[in-house]
Amino acid sequence: MKKTLVCISCPVGCRLTVSTEEDGSLCVTGNLCARGEEYGREEALSPKRVVTATAPIDSSTRRRIPVKTDGFLPREMINGLLTEIYRLTVAPPVEAGDVLIENFKESGINVVATRSIRE
């Protein structure tokens, strides 16, 4: 198996080639850094993404609070996560970094606020 893909870990966007060796292990080439190697492996085996979105907030100053996953979530779980994010009811005060959804479906990934909204 041989796959070419673009690393999304940083804006450089190295063009990676991920191939399966005879012994079944993965070989990543084209990366400029270790993050790229890790991304290449993950992407070939089980693509994961950071998800950013907004959730409703009951605040007098804002209607939405921006949120993100604090890690990479398997792609097939993203739709379910988004549905849950959009159903949240968040109330201020919220600080950037506060966990709004904990350990989504046992993935080990939390959803955190990326902005403080205090009233």
Add this chain to the structure above:
Amino acid sequence: MSLYDVAIVGCGVIGAAIARELSRHTISVVVLEKEADVSFGVSKANSGIIHGGFHHHPSSLKARLEIRGNLMYDRLKEELHFPFKRCGILVAAFTEEELKTVGLLYEQGKANGAAGIEICNRKRMLSLEPKLNPDVVGGLHAPGGGITEPYRFVFSLVESAQKNGVRLLTEYRVSGSERKNGKMIIGSGDGRSVEARFVVNAAGLSADRVSEMLGGETFTLIGRKGEEYLMDRNAKAYTSRVVFPVPSPISKGILVIPTVEGTTMVGPTAEAVEDRNDVSTSADNFEKIFYHARRLVPAVSERDIITAFSGIRPALPDGDFLIGVSEKNPLLVQAAGIQSPGLTAAPAIAEYVRDLLLQSGLELSPDPSYDPNIERLERLRQMSLSEADECVEKNRSFGEIVCRCETVSEAEIVEAIRKGHTTLDGIKFYTRAGMGRCQGGFCTYKIMKILQRETGIPFDRITKRGGGSRLLLNEIGEPDGGGLPESGKNERRQ
């Protein structure tokens, strides 16, 4: 059901002018407008030229009404405070042949009574307008011509009419009528109806269909589309007078228009269209418009373009106005086929229609409480710093600038909304917010918030111009949102 003396179908410049004229009297008047706001039809895309009285033969109704209407604009401006400038019109000739036509236009103008009209030699033309193409050989100067903002004129006519008791019903699409006991019952598609002793058909592009629905004669309008380009305030092509080419038998030509607001417009084209609702612009006309405009004023440049738009003129086969009591229905007065010089002639058309109604038996006594004046709206853009300071002290929302491209304050947006302009286009035409360089990129969400606050319209129900022109679908996460996606396969097309 309310009984009115007169119902006017259509609230473009003709309907609005008639409404105001009739409001001088003690009669009751209702205006039925099919769109969400007035001036959303033909009048919206009008070039705004107040014509100089030389384009039409003295024998035509057009010519007589044009010159009379033209003369009424100064007084109207004093009373209604809409933008109007009697800057003068030039017709530029580039060949001996064209000069001959200029001669004919001059004779026509004189016969029509156009004051101050003169034939100019090359030197005079260039001194009147230094930005003219130096190849000009001569031309015509009509100092009585001018320029206005057509929708602002319509808004002010309507305000004045409403102040004097005229009722306006919007989103009223006439669907049929009945004659009963010597009166007209006019129904709308949504179930409303009004009763009136007389009806005026000022329905612009729909005038032929409306005529049939009101029991009037059959005629067919031809749509003639005109495209125009709007250019930046700082465009070098901004002239001091409106520049016309020598006209062709079918069209007045592509003009260079210095608007009252300081922008420049070039156009309009003139082509027959099958679909009267097709107000699309096209790439082909772009070349044509800029070629002809540059021929008049070489400084015209595509780099200054802000946007393009088009409008459709309702033209009758013989090209003249159809203004008269309907032969089929004596309760109906037609004011149809009003294309150029309709805007110029509008105040005179209004008087003419009034007289026709009088002749038809409508009793008109002057209303002693009639007030011709409306309040002048304060506009931040037009204030000096000290005037602005005073104004902001009294009303802080003048200090909140919503549209920075055109310097429009929140107070003006609120005023527009309170006057009944509850669509983004209506607010745009009333205040200019959204007409500038960024074309609403920064002010749209602010205007929407103010609209929601002032009227209670839910944010996602706000429309561009009524009807189905909503901006937004719904809130994120609402069931109708379309559902979340499935990841697909990679695909890239080259």
Add this chain to the structure above:
Amino acid sequence: MISRNFDVLVIGGGSAGLAAAESIADNGFSVAVADRENYLGGILNQCIHNGFGLHEYGEDLTGPEYAQRCIEKIGKRKNIEVFLETTINHAEETPDGMVLYGFSRSLGIIRLSTRGLVLAMGCRERNRGNIGIPGTRPAGVFTAGLAQRLVNIDGYVPGKEVVLVGSGDIGLIMARRMTWVGSKVLAVVEIQPYPSGLARNISQCIDDFGIPLYLSHVISRIRGKDRVEGVDVTPRVNGILNHEETFTLKCDTLLLSVGLIPDNELSKKLGVELNPQTGGPVVDADLMTSRPGVFACGNVLHVHDLVDSVSAEARRCGTAVCNYLREEERGEQGDAVAGSNIRYVIPGKFRPGRKMVFTMRPLIVKNKAELKISQGKKPVCTRRLVHVQPSEMISITVDLDGAETKRGPLEFHLH
């Protein structure tokens, strides 16, 4: 009318304005920051995606997180005063500096007198009128940034079936965002034969969702009466539209991501000379414009790709403003000129004898490119660049020790 006096007025409270204000205040000068919105942080507030701060903080932050850090850094300092919901609308010159007038809802008109001015107004988006898409004018045509605002700050979905024009990063990000709010993105239409956004964004915003990317295509017509009903898409071959191959995509929303224009309307009012290549003010080695005391940084100066470079540039600008206020010796400057395959270089002047940061945009797409900086025949420095493309700004620090102005202009060539 309230009158206030400051050493410096910073116009714009986004990433550029905040970083400039911070560095000026750190030097003890009094700073006013004016922004027309009722919050600081500018456009970052609506950029809820990540990819910010990799250089500045070594972290992968979202726009709001980056903004929050900028805001916290200016903190509650006594020498920075923030004027929100304030639009600067008028300017006058005085013998000792400038007077600018801000229009504010809460304070009325404020008269701000200052010695130094930093232009940090950012940019606006190229719109339908600018690129002249023929057709009708229905509701449902948005610039990508306006749509982003309505989605991310106000929380609304603009439409169900979306076509995007332009494969720049803003468009690509919105393609993903629209998909993630439940709309269907039918296509991204790009006029150039190559996508203009970062490769990572093509990957995670287009490829991830299988969105068709039509390169060398344009939208030739918008259809729909009250609301968008469809668009005509036409391929371009050798720069000419092939109308016979036009196809129509049924959609209800058109998002335009067709370029950013530095927003210099106020700069024009101030009489500042603009550079037609960048759309922003002409600046010297200190990022000072043609008007003494008026400086510029961030997107108003030239469109950046990463906010990290905006912050760095704004700090340099702030330092230069402080030197100006201290009336330090400026010394002579030479010209810095864009040579082969470079569209522009900022600043357009250099000062010999120190290290300077130059930012530039290439005209070519190339892997393993070489940037050569020279003065006449004398090479000043050479850099190898892994990959260059027009949509990725290049930023390099050059040691100008020994680069005397009499040797001629500093030239930048890319091969």
